[in-house]
Structures are given as C-alpha cells and as structure tokens.
Amino acid sequence: xxxxxxAKLQVRGHRQWTPLAxxxxxxxxxxxxxxxxxxxxxxxxxxxxxxxxPGVSSGVLDHHLGQMTALGLLSRQRYREMPPRVEVAxxxxxxxxxxxxxxxxxxxxxxxxPPPPGSVYVRADAVLRQLPALLEEEDDLPNGTVEAIxxxxxxxxxxxxxxxxxxxxxxxxxxxxxxxxxxxxDQAWIAALGxxxxxxxxxxxxxxxxAQRVLDSLPRTVAFEQDGALDGAxxxxxxxxxxxxxxxxPEGRAGRYGSAPLDGEMTTAPTATDGAARxxxxxxxxxxxxxxxxxxxxxxxx
Numbered sequence: 001x002x003x004x005x006x007a008k009l010q011v012r013g014h015r016q017w018t019p020l021a022x023x024x025x026x027x028x029x030x031x032x033x034x035x036x037x038x039x040x041x042x043x044x045x046x047x048x049x050x051x052x053x054p055g056v057s058s059g060v061l062d063h064h065l066g067q068m069t070a071l072g073l074l075s076r077q078r079y080r081e082m083p084p085r086v087e088v089a090x091x092x093x094x095x096x097x098x099x100x101x102x103x104x105x106x107x108x109x110x111x112x113x114p115p116p117p118g119s120v121y122v123r124a125d126a127v128l129r130q131l132p133a134l135l136e137e138e139d140d141l142p143n144g145t146v147e148a149i150x151x152x153x154x155x156x157x158x159x160x161x162x163x164x165x166x167x168x169x170x171x172x173x174x175x176x177x178x179x180x181x182x183x184x185x186d187q188a189w190i191a192a193l194g195x196x197x198x199x200x201x202x203x204x205x206x207x208x209x210x211a212q213r214v215l216d217s218l219p220r221t222v223a224f225e226q227d228g229a230l231d232g233a234x235x236x237x238x239x240x241x242x243x244x245x246x247x248x249x250p251e252g253r254a255g256r257y258g259s260a261p262l263d264g265e266m267t268t269a270p271t272a273t274d275g276a277a278r279x280x281x282x283x284x285x286x287x288x289x290x291x292x293x294x295x296x297x298x299x300x301x302x
Contacts, residue, residue: 024070031056031064033101036094043089052129055075055121102133109134109219113195124189125150128159132169138217140166144179144210168214180206191248195221
C-alpha cells in the first residue's frame with residue numbers, strides 16, 4: 001500500500017512561511033478538495049472516483065492522486081489482478097480536510113452560486129453527492145429516508161440518504177421503501193438546486209413535508225450584481241425569493257407539465273383531472289400519508 005513518500009512532490013508553493021500558506025500549497029489547487037469530498041469515508045476504485053468528478057481527465061486525476069499520496073493525504077492499494085485494480089482512500093490527514101471541504105461547499109452555495117454558465121461541466125448528480133456536506137450544519141431535520149433520483153432508464157442514478165438524530169448522511173444500505181422519493185432529470189434538479197430554487201420540474205412520492213424541509217435547508221444564495229455591489233439596497237445583501245419573511249413566493253415560469261406552477265413548487269406527474277390545478281404559493285404538491293402513519297415510519301428509522 002502506498003501512503004506517501006519522504007521525497008515530497010515538487011509543487012508550486014507560496015513565498016510566505018505560515019501554516020495557512022503551507023496548507024494552501026498542499027490543497028489549494030483545482031482538484032484536491034474535490035477529490036477529498038468525493039472520497040469522504042469510502043474506499044473507491046479509480047474508475048468510480050473518476051465518475052464522481054465531472055470534467056477531470058485520467059491524466060489530471062492520476063497526477064493529483066500521485067501528489068496527494070506523496071503528501072500523505074491518500075493511500076493507494078494495488079491488487080495483482082487482470083485487469084489491474086487500484087483502490088484509493090483518505091488517510092487520517094486527508095480525512096481531516098473533510099470538514100474544510102464541506103465548509104467551502106456551503107460557502108460556495110451561499111456566495112458563488114449563479115445559474116451554471118455554458119463553459120462548465122453541469123451534472124446534478126455531482127451536487128447531490130455533496131448533499132451531506134451542504135446540510136452538515138443542520139441538526140433538526142425530520143427522521144426518515146430520502147431517495148433522490150436523477151434521470152431515467154439506463155441513465156438513472158439513485159442516491160439514498162438517511163436522516164437520524166436530525167442529521168442527514170449517506171445511507172449505508174438501501175431501504176425497502178424510502179420515506180420520500182424525489183425524481184427529475186438533470187435540468188429539473190439543476191433548477192431546484194440552483195439559486196432560483198425552482199422545484200416545479202421534480203416529481204415526488206411520499207412525505208412531501210420531508211422533501212420540502214430537506215431542500216429548503218440548503219444554504220441560501222446571496223445575490224450580487226455584476227459590478228460587485230450587493231444586489232438590493234446599497235450595502236445590503238438581497239435574498240432569494242424563498243427567504244421572503246412572509247413565506248410567499250411570486251409566480252414564476254411555466255412548469256414542464258403545461259400548468260404554471262409557482263417557483264418553489266414541486267409537482268407530481270399530472271392526471272387528466274388535476275393537470276391544470278393551481279396550488280398555494282411555496283407549497284409542494286402531492287398528498288402526504290396520514291400524519292400518524294408518517295410518524296410511525298419516521299420513528300422506525302431512528
């Protein structure tokens with residue numbers, strides 16, 4: 001197993017000698033903290049790790065994994081198999097970077113989260129993998145199991161999350177049935193996770209209140225004007241529509257199913273009788289199970 005080397009790789013560093021400068025020399029490139037967050041507490045094959053990092057080439061990934069191994073952040077296990085197999089995992093030093101990477105992810109969603117430009121790799125799947133990091137500060141979420149699905153058919157990717165003790169984390173195993181299932185294609189999830197928080201393209205089955213709470217608990221985006229001034233009153237940060245104190249979200253773009261859901265609504269696939277129905281502002285659509293049934297199921301997840 002490779003755990004580092006006494007001869008560190010030569011990387012471009014800062015001129016000043018301070019602990020922060022040394023830390024940035026080791027981790028301040030484009031990929032190191034993304035790799036840390038993609039690995040989290042898992043041991044992964046290289047092919048799986050690469051699939052979690054949109055936009056990285058094999059050569060770039062190999063370079064950064066070699067650098068992280070030399071810095072003692074990563075261990076690599078090579079297996080004598082055909083075809084060859086290599087697995088990577090964080091060391092203790094690498095694991096200590098997890099809360100730093102998670103805090104940066106939350107900062108990014110608050111302060112650097114415009115609609116995705118055309119020049120970047122956009123995959124909702126990559127954002128959903130960071131959901132535990134983005135919600136790490138939340139400790140009073142309703143207990144239950146969340147299944148988040150991106151795409152359909154062969155392209156369908158399912159993420160399972162378990163909420164216990166008020167905290168959301170990746171589920172170690174899939175439950176027989178999720179407390180709530182949230183499903184949509186890439187564009188629907190990008191709209192829901194982006195600064196507009198438009199849930200109208202997502203389909204829902206199960207406890208809509210749990211889905212609403214999870215999505216609404218994501219870090220809120222602070223909007224900035226292009227000239228660098230804060231949007232809104234001079235010297236004050238403006239908030240997105242879902243931060244309005246009255247809880248009312250103004251009408252927005254038309255939904256995917258022909259009716260005009262309000263921004264922030266989540267819809268289920270319409271039937272012939274309810275396809276044109278309108279809903280209260282800021283509410284998710286779809287019926288919850290009876291309260292006692294939902295409580296029993298959530299309590300059973302503890």
